[in-house]
Amino acid sequence: MEFATKAIHAGQEPDHTTGAIMTPIFQTSTYAQAGIGEHKGYEYARTGNPTRTALEACIAALEGGTHGLAFASGMAAEQAILSLLSAGDHLIACDDLYGGTYRLFERIMGRYNVQTSYVTAGNVADYERAIRPNTKLIWLETPTNPLLRLVDIQAVAEIAHRHNLLVVVDNTFSSPYFQQPLNLGADIVLHSTTKYINGHSDVVGGVLVTHNEEVYQSLKFYQNAAGAVPGPFDAWLTLRGIKTLAVRMRQHEENARAVAGYLAEHPRVEHVYYPGLVAHPDHELAKRQMSGFGGMVSFQFKGQMADVDHVVRRFKVFAFAESLGGVESLVCHPATMTHGSIPRELREARGLTDTLLRLSIGIEDVMDLLADLAQALA
Ligand code: P1T
Numbered sequence: 001m002e003f004a005t006k007a008i009h010a011g012q013e014p015d016h017t018t019g020a021i022m023t024p025i026f027q028t029s030t031y032a033q034a035g036i037g038e039h040k041g042y043e044y045a046r047t048g049n050p051t052r053t054a055l056e057a058c059i060a061a062l063e064g065g066t067h068g069l070a071f072a073s074g075m076a077a078e079q080a081i082l083s084l085l086s087a088g089d090h091l092i093a094c095d096d097l098y099g100g101t102y103r104l105f106e107r108i109m110g111r112y113n114v115q116t117s118y119v120t121a122g123n124v125a126d127y128e129r130a131i132r133p134n135t136k137l138i139w140l141e142t143p144t145n146p147l148l149r150l151v152d153i154q155a156v157a158e159i160a161h162r163h164n165l166l167v168v169v170d171n172t173f174s175s176p177y178f179q180q181p182l183n184l185g186a187d188i189v190l191h192s193t194t195k196y197i198n199g200h201s202d203v204v205g206g207v208l209v210t211h212n213e214e215v216y217q218s219l220k221f222y223q224n225a226a227g228a229v230p231g232p233f234d235a236w237l238t239l240r241g242i243k244t245l246a247v248r249m250r251q252h253e254e255n256a257r258a259v260a261g262y263l264a265e266h267p268r269v270e271h272v273y274y275p276g277l278v279a280h281p282d283h284e285l286a287k288r289q290m291s292g293f294g295g296m297v298s299f300q301f302k303g304q305m306a307d308v309d310h311v312v313r314r315f316k317v318f319a320f321a322e323s324l325g326g327v328e329s330l331v332c333h334p335a336t337m338t339h340g341s342i343p344r345e346l347r348e349a350r351g352l353t354d355t356l357l358r359l360s361i362g363i364e365d366v367m368d369l370l371a372d373l374a375q376a377l378a
Contacts, residue, residue, distance in 0.1 A: 003062065003177060004246035011057025012239070023054045025236045047224045051232040055239045056207070059197065062176040062242070063189050065209035067216040069223050070235060074172065074192025075100055076228035077206030079108075081137075081168055081188060083222040084215070087113045089136045094121035094151055095350055096144035098192075099339035101170070107341075121149040122282060128159045137166040140186075142289075143173045146298050146334040146358040147351055148273040150282035153289060157185025166215065172196070172325070177249040178292040187212050188219075195325030196295075198241035199248050203234045248327065251363040252295025258366045259359065259373065260297045268377045270300035270355070296324060298334075298358045301377075305354040308333065312357070317364060317372040324360035329369055332358045 001009070012023050026049055033039040042048050052070050060068035071077040078101060085091065093105065095118040105116040119126035121144050138160045142151040153169055160167045168188045169181035175196040181189050191197050193205040210216050223229065230238070253276075260274035275286035276293030286293055301308050312320045318331045322338055332338055335354045339347060347353075361369065 001061075006061045007058070007245045008243045010061035011054040023051055023236065023239060025232045026050045027232050045232075046227050046229055049229075049232050049235065051239070052230060052235040055230075055235045055242075058239060058242055059176075059191070059193075059207050060209050062180075062245070063171070063209040064176075064180050064182050064211075065189065066211045066213070067209065067220075069208045069216075069219055070193075070230050070238075071206040071208070071223065072228040072230050072234075073204045074190070074194060074206035075104060077190055077192075077208050078104055078170075079228070080208060080219050080222050080226070081139075081190065082109055082114070083226070084166070084218055085109075085114050085136050088134060090115050090117065090132050090134045091137050091139055092117050092119060092127055092130045092135060093139040094141055094144060094149075095119060096121050096147045096149055096352070097139075097141045097170070098145045098172075099334070099341045101139075101141075102339075103341040121147075121151050122285075124152055124155045124159070127156050128163075131159075131163050131165070135163070135165055137168055139168045139170070141170040141173070142179075142181075143275055143286075143294060143296065145173060146273075146296075146332075146339065146356065148173075148275055148280075148296060148298055150275060150285045150289065152285055153181050153184040153186055157187075161185070173296055174290060174294055175245060175249055175325075177245055178253075178294055179290045182209065182211055184289065187215060193238050194323060196249065196252070197245065197325075198238045199245065199326060200237075200241050201323065201326035201328065203230075203237045203241075205230050205234055205238055248363055249292065249295070252361055253292045255363065255366045255369060256295045256297050256359075256361040257293065259361050259369060262370050262373065263297065263299050266373075266377060268302050270302045273298040295361045296358065297361060298356060300353065301355045301357055303355065308355055308357065311376050314376040315372055316375070317368050318359070318376070324358075326360070327363050329362035329364060329372075330360040332360070334358050 031042040056068035166187045169186040189209045
């Protein structure tokens, strides 16, 4: 089955009792059992819910994995991965990544004596140099949030597996439509389904996919034991959003290419970050690793922080907001919003300055997006 077909059908048989085409919202916390140990596969809804099962099966199919696990947020999914580690373990992460992920590593995992080393996202050799005797996993975001650098998944996975390390790829920015990390050697794929997967900015959620049975059993155990699961209505909304993932991603990308090209020529723009631009340092890797360049575009504005504030207040179609991946266009100021939890010196050393703006390009008519950018930047 091809991607767009799987997005609509995988894990979603018509309901056995009524024939309902849409997977029902099983709004229940528990299930009647016939006798001791005799049930229909569901006992208690933290452990399992058929609406959630459909979502997990669908996303697993889209990522080319054997198992999916849904969580109450992207961060809850991240915490589940970190439960594979023990006190004293070490992980390696790319240095450009979602601010909340950095906060989880530093402010929560650090307290449990799990240390993280950060390496320049695109420098493959640096990942090997950072390996210690107690390293257990390598955590990648590609493209990265918010600077849109790429990591060569295959090359890092090859290094990791030589050292018996797991490779996690946060595939939130790309979506499985443009990139399937498991096929490139990753062991676990992570999504904030809040973003492209759901696509309509009305649910917070997360998901993990793997094809490693042992890893799956550990994650599944943690999902039930810790309990940060999505409710059935959120699972259902996300499943409904996924049905249009293929068409949405094509339009996000078409619009993003036009916006990136427009900004690259704009006199008030210092620099544009978009892997689809030939001038992007990872453009060739993007062509090899992804089947499209995605819908996220960041740029450095020529001016001061006060000018940036002025610009974000002027947008009429773009909304000034955190998050990304919805059908509507958003503009975000990473330094004070999504990446505010990274200390300033560290942020700026990584290139995340006060004049950086990040655009999540929606699927509105692109002429309206270009006109809005033109008037806001004027
Ligand atoms: O927000 P939540 O669903 O918990 O997902 C966290 C998360 C994980 N990974 C990446 C790459 C992310 O971008 C996020 C959340 N990011 C934003 C809210 C943002 O605006 O960047």
